[in-house]
Amino acid sequence: MASTDTTAKAKPDGHDLAGLEAGLDALDAVQVKRTPFTQVLLHKVLPPVSAVVLVLAVWKILVLAEVTDDYKLPDPSAVWHSLTELWVQGTLLDIVWTSVSRGLLGFAAALALGTPLGLLVARVRFVRAALGPILSGLQSLPSVAWVPAAVIWLGITDSAMYAVILLGAVPSIANGLVSGIDQVPPLYLRAGRTIGATGARGAWHILLPAALPGYLAGLKQGWAFSWRSLMAAELIASSPDLGLGLGQFLENSRTDSDMPGVLLGIFLILFVGIAIDLIVFSPLERRVLRTRGLATR
Amino acid sequence: MAPALSTEKTGTAVVPQDAPAAVRLHHVHKSFGRPGAAQPVLDDITLDVRPGEFVCLLGASGCGKSTLLNLVAGLDRPTAGTIEVPGGRPALMFQEHALFPWLTAGRNIELALRLRGVPRAERRPEAERLLDLVRLGGSYRKRVHELSGGMRQRVALARALAQDSQLLLMDEPFAALDAITRDVLHHELTRIWSETSLSVLFVTHNVREAVRLAQRVVLLSSRPGRVAREWEVDIPQPRRIEDAAVADLSVEITEELRGEIRRHGQH
Numbered sequence: 001m002a003s004t005d006t007t008a009k010a011k012p013d014g015h016d017l018a019g020l021e022a023g024l025d026a027l028d029a030v031q032v033k034r035t036p037f038t039q040v041l042l043h044k045v046l047p048p049v050s051a052v053v054l055v056l057a058v059w060k061i062l063v064l065a066e067v068t069d070d071y072k073l074p075d076p077s078a079v080w081h082s083l084t085e086l087w088v089q090g091t092l093l094d095i096v097w098t099s100v101s102r103g104l105l106g107f108a109a110a111l112a113l114g115t116p117l118g119l120l121v122a123r124v125r126f127v128r129a130a131l132g133p134i135l136s137g138l139q140s141l142p143s144v145a146w147v148p149a150a151v152i153w154l155g156i157t158d159s160a161m162y163a164v165i166l167l168g169a170v171p172s173i174a175n176g177l178v179s180g181i182d183q184v185p186p187l188y189l190r191a192g193r194t195i196g197a198t199g200a201r202g203a204w205h206i207l208l209p210a211a212l213p214g215y216l217a218g219l220k221q222g223w224a225f226s227w228r229s230l231m232a233a234e235l236i237a238s239s240p241d242l243g244l245g246l247g248q249f250l251e252n253s254r255t256d257s258d259m260p261g262v263l264l265g266i267f268l269i270l271f272v273g274i275a276i277d278l279i280v281f282s283p284l285e286r287r288v289l290r291t292r293g294l295a296t297r
Numbered sequence: 298m299a300p301a302l303s304t305e306k307t308g309t310a311v312v313p314q315d316a317p318a319a320v321r322l323h324h325v326h327k328s329f330g331r332p333g334a335a336q337p338v339l340d341d342i343t344l345d346v347r348p349g350e351f352v353c354l355l356g357a358s359g360c361g362k363s364t365l366l367n368l369v370a371g372l373d374r375p376t377a378g379t380i381e382v383p384g385g386r387p388a389l390m391f392q393e394h395a396l397f398p399w400l401t402a403g404r405n406i407e408l409a410l411r412l413r414g415v416p417r418a419e420r421r422p423e424a425e426r427l428l429d430l431v432r433l434g435g436s437y438r439k440r441v442h443e444l445s446g447g448m449r450q451r452v453a454l455a456r457a458l459a460q461d462s463q464l465l466l467m468d469e470p471f472a473a474l475d476a477i478t479r480d481v482l483h484h485e486l487t488r489i490w491s492e493t494s495l496s497v498l499f500v501t502h503n504v505r506e507a508v509r510l511a512q513r514v515v516l517l518s519s520r521p522g523r524v525a526r527e528w529e530v531d532i533p534q535p536r537r538i539e540d541a542a543v544a545d546l547s548v549e550i551t552e553e554l555r556g557e558i559r560r561h562g563q564h
């Protein structure tokens with residue numbers, strides 16, 4: 001013990017410290033490991049699949065127990081039959097695509113409007129005082145409430161659909177960006193200023209990347225709102241002049257008293273909403289959080 | 298109990314006005330709050346750091362050390378007095394590493410190079426060189442969260458050096474590190490400082506750290522912050538924090554610092 005102390009004292013040079021430093025780095029550095037594929041399967045895929053199987057089983061049991069009339073609660077296989085029928089007719093993809101393309105186009109427009117709006121609200125005090133409360137308020141207004149107004153202004157047209165999407169999604173996207181910017185640690189801004197990132201360069205190099213997680217959360221919510229608003233609009237303002245989308249399909253099934261079709265419509269709307277989130281937003285968000293060491297799982 | 302300090306004014310080293318300086322603070326005052334009810338934090342600070350000098354600014358917590366560094370860094374303006382930094386915008390290192398988590402270690406350094414106007418082709422090799430300088434060659438692609446506390450501060454040091462400033466301001470940069478890591482970083486910092494023509498203004502509340510590093514230790518009083526006393530430290534480098542000479546001077550300075558703090562409990 002004493003001898004190691006003296007040798008350490010006798011060698012205050014760089015070689016000794018370099019070794020010490022390497023040891024410290026190795027001991028203290030965070031180990032980043034990837035979760036193995038089987039783990040992903042077990043913890044991420046199995047639970048939702050079991051949930052779906054459970055729902056189907058309960059459904060089937062209810063049908064077998066004849067709790068209600070067949071036209072109110074059809075057999076799962078009847079819904080499946082509706083699906084295959086649409087597929088054979090070749091209309092399934094058309095219906096889904098009509099709605100998805102509307103939704104994505106509307107979302108892109110909401111993105112193009114919501115982003116500069118959010119920047120303005122976050123950075124210009126007057127604009128924030130004027131528009132901030134309105135934007136937050138609009139988020140709690142169900143955008144289906146805009147459908148009657150949009151129909152009167154624009155008629156039963158594609159423009160009305162897009163108007164409803166915008167009114168639903170723009171506030172979410174702008175608010176997401178505002179809260180993302182508000183939550184940027186002031187330390188990053190100060191560090192940015194000391195290395196010369198001021199003005200527009202500060203916004204581009206520091207503020208926007210730092211606000212990205214909040215912005216992405218806003219985009220995700222914005223998509224959910226877009227999709228919901230669009231379905232409401234298609235459902236209420238359905239007309240043969242517009243292409244057949246999921247909302248119209250649902251409404252047509254209702255007028256035909258076609259319960260398997262109604263359930264299929266609901267499932268398809270749900271499926272598309274989840275799929276876009278899983279394919280686009282979740283990976284984006286996970287990637288951003290993971291590179292920053294913020295991913296919880 | 299403690300005698301009134303007679304060193305309060307005479308301790309300030311008198312530097313001729315025309316001598317070159319890395320930073321020159323001239324009767325600097327700083328108060329926060331509305332003009333009527335302003336709270337003075339810094340009072341009449343006059344201090345020069347000579348080119349290539351290593352100065353430690355020592356004081357109790359809350360005495361205005363960070364405020365002073367922010368003024369020198371240009372992040373805030375003094376209420377009165379002037380601050381000259383002839384070498385242009387100084388580099389600043391914080392207690393928190395303040396690295397940008399959306400960039401890799403190497404890219405953090407390259408951002409500083411880019412903002413300084415270094416052409417794209419030269420950035421990567423220069424970032425690698427700076428990482429080598431802080432003995433982190435091979436960590437270019439590491440993410441901030443993959444680095445240990447000591448490694449983060451070394452990347453932060455490399456990023457500060459990337460500004461190629463003549464003056465490096467450091468605000469308790471090692472305060473959150475464990476003793477052994479801090480020791481290693483003291484060594485790295487003195488090595489880099491002695492290999493370059495850098496002037497360093499290093500803020501700390503740790504007396505031993507100040508004596509370990511500095512050529513000159515400046516003690517600030519609290520509320521308001523004034524230059525209470527200065528010590529020239531002529532212990533040869535490389536020093537170690539446990540050296541007897543470092544310990545002896547630390548005892549002397551600690552006594553003085555305690556006296557400063559005690560004065561505030563007397564009324």
Ligand SMILES: Nc1ncnc2c1ncn2[C@@H]1O[C@H](COP(=O)(O)OP(=O)(O)O)[C@@H](O)[C@H]1O
Nearest residue numbers: 329330338356357358359360361362363364365
């Ligand atoms: N922006 C500010 N507004 C008001 N008071 C401040 C501000 N910044 C610092 N202070 C006050 O100035 C004093 C010195 O703070 P600081 O410079 O951070 O001290 P130190 O770094 O020496 O611990 C503290 O009392 C603090 O409350």
Ligand SMILES: [Mg+2]
Nearest residue numbers: 362363364468
């Ligand atoms: Mg401080």
